[in-house]
Amino acid sequence: MNKEKVPDRTVSLETAEPDMASSSSIGYLGYAEYFHNKELQQLESDVQYREKYQKEKGVSHPTLFQGLTIYVNGRTDPTRFELHKLIILHGGTFKHYLSGKTAVTHIIASELNASKKSSFANYKIVGPGWITESIARGKLLPWQDFRIVNVSVLQGKITDFATIRNCMDPNFIHSYFKSSRLHHLSNWKFQLRDQFVQDLLSSRGEISPNQKYVFFHVDFDCFFAQVSAKIDGTYDIHTVPIAISHGINNSDISSCNYVARSFGVHNGMWVSSALKLCPALKILDYEFDEYEAISNLFYQALKSVGIFKMVLPLSIDEAIGCMPVTSDTTQELLTQKCIQVRAAVFDLTQGYSVSIGCASSVLLARLALRKGKPNGFSISWFSTPLERRAFVDQFKLKDLPGIGYSTDQKIQETFGEIHSISALRGLLESPNNVSKLIKAIGSKNAKRLQTYLDGQDDDESISMVKDPASYFQKKSLSVEINYAIRFKTIDDVDTFLERLSLYLWEKLKDSNLLTRQITLKLMKRAQGAPVDPPKFMGMGKCDAISKASTLGSNTQKYGSIASECKTLFRILSVPPAEVRGIGLQFHRLTAATQASGQKLEQRRITTDIFKKANRSDDEVVRRVDEDTTPRTPKSTTYASPVKNYWDRHLKRSVTPFRYDFPDELDPEFMSNLPKDVQEEITSHHSVAKRAKRTLRTELFEEPKKQIKQTQDLHYIHDGRLVPQLSFQGLSSAKQICRTLIDWVDATIDVGPHEKDLELFVNHLNKLADQRRSHIILQLIKTLKNKIDDHYDGNSEGLEQWEYFLIRRLIPVLNKTKSDVNFNLVFDL
DNA sequence: GCTGTGTGGTAGC
DNA sequence: TATCGCTACCACACAGC
CATH class of the missing domain: 1.10.150.20 (5' to 3' exonuclease, C-terminal subdomain)
Incomplete structure (x- = not known):
């Protein structure tokens, strides 16, 4: 292990740049020294930058921060880069690192968690406003006024934590993915590939299939560890063993620096085992936003060097630069280019080190990279196959x-x-x-x-x-979660599947794709595996099982997809309590054609609002869920045998909403509900009311006046006086409901007009501002039921209505939820 | 021989 | 307290014709 990372001097060529080369040969202290030198250079270049900038712009900034040495911690607004510029322009010294011995006078931070707070106890910690406002006022303001006092982060952490532990929380999927490194890695990879394909297509770049390249495989040294360590600022990455992880026990180490590796620690190891090997190991948090920011600079730097015909994205921190081979491609030239690339990344990212493997094939470049790591480069440029094989033979x-x-x-x-x-x-x-x-x-x-x-x-x-555009083109779409999945009943599973379908469906929609095949994948607790696995909330030992379903047509309909998933779950017949992971895949994707996109011409219905469309308008209707490309006659396609059954039996049986209730039921609201729903509400109301008691004070002591008499006011159920709202000239909820029903009926073929949707959402938002959640609920529910009535139809309009319901109305519901603390679940 | 399905393996930190 | 075990793609064995 240890041997591997010391580059083999006989093959490696990192001799060219004096400071870097010496560092490679003398080990970790060498790096520290190197970075120290680099920092001195940085300070000098800061001074030069100031002089050059001021000369060019013909300005002279007041030296507000003269004599101060400032370090920026974590994410800030303005960003660390902007603050850097402001500080040096105004005479301050900017520190990139916060090592124990560095004399820093102030630390800029937006928020500090408890542990940071205590480790920074001896520093003057201020918000970024200290810098910006001092500059705005033209004088150095007292730092005490900008002192960071509240530990705001903690509150957020607690909420997030609770959400992630409970997979039935409506926000579970998003908050889980926010912290999942693997999700981020996959997502970043997709985004980079997508961007690459777009750039390639828009640049009309001719990639000649016969072009010979030299490949530069460029990769950060322990990317997460480098970035998190710099953000944290407490430890010197060149001397202190550092690893990145969420937890303190059975939690994965996603990245560790080379000091940690010298103790035998490696990626993927659990923290507990790593600590046994290396008790001094420091565990740092993920900094996903920062990873992304540094990665952007990385790719920018690779492009800025200007020697690559293409930069193939491999991952967030890893890319292959392709340099065309010419007659003067020699070892010397390649050496120079490696140094140049490393320097470009180092400068643009302000201090991150990448390693490079450089060779005539993608494979050899990858192997050479192993030789070049860490913080170096290696070139494998061979003239005979024999040499090539001898090189390969050195590896495992x-x-x-x-x-x-x-x-x-x-x-x-x-x-x-x-x-x-x-x-x-x-x-x-x-x-x-x-x-x-x-x-x-x-x-x-x-x-x-x-x-x-x-x-x-x-x-x-x-x-x-040779053909990067098609290589990087996406061919399937999937999502899976194998952490914190714990269900009690099949209702839980259904609810979760709906949310998961929604998540994936949105991606499908955003990519303007249709799918023809859906696969449900489950992780089932393995026979004999403990109910509580060793990793907290983990999946433990599992069997993976999956079931695919080919749809009758290429579709983008959320309703069909969600029902199909529920069906598949029943076919797999895994008891809900045994499910430890759940995934969804869309295969056989086709591009949605122009006709099925959202650009379809819409009718504006204002004067004659929500009236039935006339004949000629109906002719513009095109089906949305059918791909217009002809089907291959060979392929056997069949509608899911269970789909119809499912549609028949499930569709009408679901209760469209589940919710907790406001303190008092609005009689108007109640009278509009079906009898059975009324009963359900009444029976749960007393319980809900008890649970809400703490909220009552806050809710009801809201001042009743303060509203300018610009429009009619009226009292609503809880005794508040609010402005009278109207939609399409109507103000009673009952009337509006009737109008909505007519509206859906009239536009189910062609879809609603965007302007009308705007008006409706506006109205809901105003209701939300008045905290009249129950009315919102009633309106949306009416709309939803009406749309459901048309469910068996197959029209552009239906699809648009569903889309509107999910994408535009749910956010309003969520907003309502946070205002009034309803526990509102949209059940489709 | 073909096609379709379920499973398994790999990569990134 | 814990802890954030994703996702796209390829390849194969097997079934059914």
Whole structure:
């Protein structure tokens, strides 16, 4: 382990840049020294920057911060970069690091958690406003006025924590993903690929398939650890062992620095085991926003160097720069370019180190990268296949891309304890062993492995380089959560599936895609596995099972998707209490055509509001859920056999809403409800009322006046006097409900007009401002029921109505919820 | 031979 | 107190024709 990370001097070429090269050869203290030097340089360049800026702009800033040394901690507004500029322009000294011995006079921060607060106890900690307001007033304001006092973060943490523990919380999915590193990694990867494809298409860039490239595989050294350590500012990453994790026990370490690695700590290890190996290990938090920001600068830097024809995105912190080969491509030139790239990233990101592997194939560049790490680079530029093989032979099987734990195990089971590439190469000279290998790991895998033994790229890497646009094109869409999933009843599962479908459906919609196949994937507690797994709220040992369903048509309809998921869950017949993870996948995606997009012409109905469309208007109707591309006659397609059953039996049986109640029931509201719902409400009301008692004071002691007499006022059920609102000239909820029903009926074919929707949402928002949640509830419920009546139809309008309901009205409901503290769940 | 489905493996920190 | 175990893609075995 330890040996690996010290670059092999015979192969590595990191000799060119004096300060960097020396650091590689003398170890961790060397890095510290290097960074110290770099910081001195930074200070000098800050002074130069100030002089240059002031000269160019012909201004001279007052030296407000003269003699002060300021460090910026965590996320701030303005950003750390802007503050940096402001501080140095006004004569201050900006510190990038906060190591124990650094004399810092002030720390800028927006918020501090409790632990930070205590570790910064001896510093003057102020909000960014101290800088900006001092500048605005032209004098240094007393820092005490901007002192950070409240520990606002804590409150937020508690709420988030509660949400994540309970998968039935309406905000669970979003708040969970907000903290999931794997979700972020996947999301970032997608965004980078998406951006890449867009750039490629818009640049009309001709990527010649025959172009020969030198590949620069560029990768941050322990990315999360570097960034979090810098944000935290407490420890020197070059001397203190640091790891990034959420927890303190059975929690994954996602990234650790090279000091920690020297103790045997590695990524993926649980914190408890890591602490046994390295008791001094410091655990730091994730800083997802900052990772993203630094990554942006990273990609910017790679482009700014100007030597790459393409920069292929591999992940948040990893990319391949492709430089066309010319006649003067020599080792010397490549060395220079590596230094240049590393310096560009270092400067633009203000101090982050990347390593580079540089070679003639994607594979060799990846292997060279291992040699270059950490904080260095390595070039593998060979003239003969023999040299190439000799180079590959230095690595282990597990170093090869695509050879993970499982494949490695299979190879060992077949051939005994072999780990090195050279050993396998020897074995494969016998055809007998080749067929053994194929049997163990499959023919494709075996073929790819043999290609790698030769130092060559496999087909996939080749297609990535030759046809990047299609390589990076998305072909499926999925979501899964295998943490904190605990259900009691099938109702829980249904509710969760609806939310999960909604989440994925929104992505489908946003990408303007249709799906033809849905797969539900479940993680089921394995036979004999403990009900409470060792990892808190984890999934433990599970069996993965999945079930796919091919839909009758390419669809984008939320309703069909959600029902199909519930059906699939029943087919898999896993008891809700055994479910430890749940996932949803859309396959066989097709682009939604222009006709099915939202650009479809809409009729404006104002004068004659909500009246039935006339004949000629109906002709513009196009079906939304049918792909217009012809189907391949060969492919057998069938509607889900259970789908109809499900639609028949489930659709009408769901209660559209579940909610807690306001203190007093509005009689007008009640009278509009069906009898059974009235009973349900009444029976739960007393309980709900008790639960709400603490809220009562706050709610009812609200002053009753203060409203300017610009419009009619009227009393509402709780005794408040509020302005009379109206929608389409109507003010009674009953009348408005009737209008809504007519509106839906009249526009179910072509969809509602955007302007009308605006007006309606406005009206709801005004009601929300008056905290009249029950009226909002009633209106939306009416609308929802009416839309449901048309559910069996298949029209553009229905689809638009559903979309409106989910995307526009739910937010209003949520807003209401936070105002009045309703526990309102939209049940579709 | 083909197609479709369920499962398993891998990568990023 | 704990803790945030995702997601896209490829490949294969098998079933059914």
